[in-house]
Amino acid sequence: MSNFEAFFDYIQEISGKLLSEDDKQLLMAHFKPKKLRKRQYFLQEGDVCKYIGFIVKGSARTFTVDDKGHEHILKLSLENWWLADFESFYLLTPSRFNIEALENLEVLQSTNAQIEEYLKQIPAFSAMANVISQNYTIANQKRMQAAMSYTAEERYEDLISNYPHFLQRFPQNMIASYLGLSPETLSRIRKNSFK
Amino acid sequence: MSNFEAFFDYIQEISGKLLSEDDKQLLMAHFKPKKLRKRQYFLQEGDVCKYIGFIVKGSARTFTVDDKGHEHILKLSLENWWLADFESFYLLTPSRFNIEALENLEVLQSTNAQIEEYLKQIPAFSAMANVISQNYTIANQKRMQAAMSYTAEERYEDLISNYPHFLQRFPQNMIASYLGLSPETLSRIRKNSFK
DNA sequence: GGCGTTTATTGACTTGAATCATGAAGTACC
DNA sequence: GGTACTTCATGATTCAAGTCAATAAACGCC
Numbered sequence: 387m388s389n390f391e392a393f394f395d396y397i398q399e400i401s402g403k404l405l406s407e408d409d410k411q412l413l414m415a416h417f418k419p420k421k422l423r424k425r426q427y428f429l430q431e432g433d434v435c436k437y438i439g440f441i442v443k444g445s446a447r448t449f450t451v452d453d454k455g456h457e458h459i460l461k462l463s464l465e466n467w468w469l470a471d472f473e474s475f476y477l478l479t480p481s482r483f484n485i486e487a488l489e490n491l492e493v494l495q496s497t498n499a500q501i502e503e504y505l506k507q508i509p510a511f512s513a514m515a516n517v518i519s520q521n522y523t524i525a526n527q528k529r530m531q532a533a534m535s536y537t538a539e540e541r542y543e544d545l546i547s548n549y550p551h552f553l554q555r556f557p558q559n560m561i562a563s564y565l566g567l568s569p570e571t572l573s574r575i576r577k578n579s580f581k
Numbered sequence: 582m583s584n585f586e587a588f589f590d591y592i593q594e595i596s597g598k599l600l601s602e603d604d605k606q607l608l609m610a611h612f613k614p615k616k617l618r619k620r621q622y623f624l625q626e627g628d629v630c631k632y633i634g635f636i637v638k639g640s641a642r643t644f645t646v647d648d649k650g651h652e653h654i655l656k657l658s659l660e661n662w663w664l665a666d667f668e669s670f671y672l673l674t675p676s677r678f679n680i681e682a683l684e685n686l687e688v689l690q691s692t693n694a695q696i697e698e699y700l701k702q703i704p705a706f707s708a709m710a711n712v713i714s715q716n717y718t719i720a721n722q723k724r725m726q727a728a729m730s731y732t733a734e735e736r737y738e739d740l741i742s743n744y745p746h747f748l749q750r751f752p753q754n755m756i757a758s759y760l761g762l763s764p765e766t767l768s769r770i771r772k773n774s775f776k
Numbered sequence: 777g778g779c780g781t782t783t784a785t786t787g788a789c790t791t792g793a794a795t796c797a798t799g800a801a802g803t804a805c806c
Numbered sequence: 807g808g809t810a811c812t813t814c815a816t817g818a819t820t821c822a823a824g825t826c827a828a829t830a831a832a833c834g835c836c
Contacts, residue, residue: 450730458730460722473719482726519714524668526721527655531677533728534761535645535653538823557783566729568824573785733793752813763794768815 389419389442393494396440396466400517403510412508417494422487428469429485435474438501439493441467445555448485449563459563462488462556468518469493488556533566539575541565584614584637588689591635591661596708604703611698612689617682623664624680630669633696634688636662640750643680644758654758657683657751663713664688683751728761734770736760 390413394405397413405413420439422428428446429435446469448461460483463469474481475498496504504511532541542565545552552561562572585608589600592608600608615634617623623641624630641664643656655678658664669676670693691699699706727736737760740747747756757767 450726452730456730458726460726460729471722472715473722476715476719519718520667520671522718523714523721524671526718526725527666527668530721530725530728531645531653531655533725534655535647535651559783569784570786570825571823574823577785754813764814765795765816766793769793772815 389492389494390414390417392442392466393417393440397510397514401510401513403513405508405510409508409510413504413511416500416503417496420493420495422491422493424487424490426487426491427484428487428491428493429471429474429481429483431482431484432480433474434478435471435481436497437470437495438475438498439469439495441465441469442492442494444487444489444491446485446487446491447556447560447564448483450483457563458566459560462552462560462564464551464555488560538565538567538571539579541567542572542575543579584687584689585609585612587637587661588612588635592705592709595712596705598705598708600703600705604705607703608699608706611695612691615688615690617686617688619682619685621682621686622679623682623686623688624666624669624676624678626677626679627675628669629673630666630676631692632665632690633670633693634664634690636660636664637687637689639682639684639686641680641682641686642751642755642759643678645678652758653761654755657747657755657759659746659750683755733760733762733766734774736762737767737770738774 390410393413394410398404417440419442420437422444428437428439431451441463443465445465446463447459448463448469448471449457449459451457469485471481471483471485473479474483478498505515506512532544536544545561545565556564558572558576559569562569565572567575585605588608589605593599612635614637615632617639623632623634626646636658638660640660641658642654643658643664643666644652644654646652664680666676666678666680668674669678673693700710701707727739731739740756740760751759753767753771754764757764760767762770
C-alpha cells in the first residue's frame, strides 16, 4: 500500500521515533483509505466529525456559513495535514463546520476511539501527537495575533512568506476568505504590491 | 502550603486521576510560588519565556504592541489558568508578547525541562496536559471563527455568555482590546444593547 | 474549437469601526 | 478632602474594507 509509506514517514519524522513492523500493521489495520472527488464533503455542518483524516493527496478547506450566507474559511489543508473539526471529533458534538475537497482528495481516516488506542500502543504515534499539539498551539497563537494586530495587507504578506505554496494550490478567492477579506479587496492588495 | 491545595485539586479534577503523596511532593519541589504586584511583568517582549505559571490568585493579560504603538490583548487570564507564551516556552525563542499582572498576582511556576519530567513521572499531570491541549485547540478554533465571522457586537455577546465574570474582573478598555475593538466602539455597543 | 462556468479585475458607492477631541465619573493616594 | 490618574461616554470626522455591478480572463468539458 504505497499510500501508507508517506504516512509512516511522516509519523517517524515528526515524532523522531521509528515505527516497528507491528506498529505499521496496526496502523494499516484501522486507518482506512478514502477518496473524495473535488467538491465532495469530508464533513458537513450539523454532522458529528466521526473521522480524522490524514491527507495523502489533494487539498481541502474548512469553512462556516454565517447568517447572511457568507462563507468563512478557517483552514486550508494540503498533503501531510490532518483533517477534522477537533471540537466535534473530541467531544462527539455536531459540527459547525464544513470540510470540502478542493481537489480530488485521498485521506487515511480513523475514529477517535481508535486514535486513543494508537496513543496507548504506539510510542511514535503518541510522541507525534504531542509535537503536533505544540505546533497547533503555536500556529493558532500566531494566527490570532495576525488577525488582531495586522492590516489586511500585512496578513497577505505574512501568508506569502509563511505558506508561499498556498498561492499555487488555492484560488485567490479562497485565499481571500482564509485571510478574512473579500475577493475584491485581495485583488486590490495584490495590484498595489506590484508597484 | 495552602497555595498548592488549589493546584492539586485542579490537576485531579481536570485529569480525572488522583495524585499520590509522592506526586505532590514532586510538584512542590519544583513549582515555585512567585508573587507579582499589579503592573509588574511576568514576561517581557524579547525575553525567552522560561517559566510557565499556574495562576493561584489574580489576573493577567498577554498582549503585543504593534508598529504604531497600539496594544492588542490576545489573552486575559484568571485563577486556575496557565500563563505562558507557549511558542517561546516550547521553542525557547524570544517572545513577541508581554504578560502583565492586572491585579496582584500569585503563580506557581516551573521550567520547560521540569514540566517534561512531570509529564513522564506523574500520570495525572500528563493526563491533565492532554485534556488542556484539547481544550485549547477547541477554544482557539472557536475564537478564530468568532474573529472571522462575527461582527463586533456578536463577539461581545459571545463573550458575555461564555465568560460573564470577565466583565467584573477586567476593565472595559481591556475587554475592548481583547475583542479587537477600540474602547469607544465597545462603549457604544454597550449603550445600544441596553435599548 | 467553442460554449458555459468559475475566477479575477476594476470602478463607484456605502458602511462599520477607528481616530481625534472633549468632558464626566471613578479611584487612588498623600 | 483635594489633586492626579485612570476609566468611561459621547460627538464629529476619517478611513479601510465591504458591497454592488459590470467586464474580462481562465478553465473545464463535450
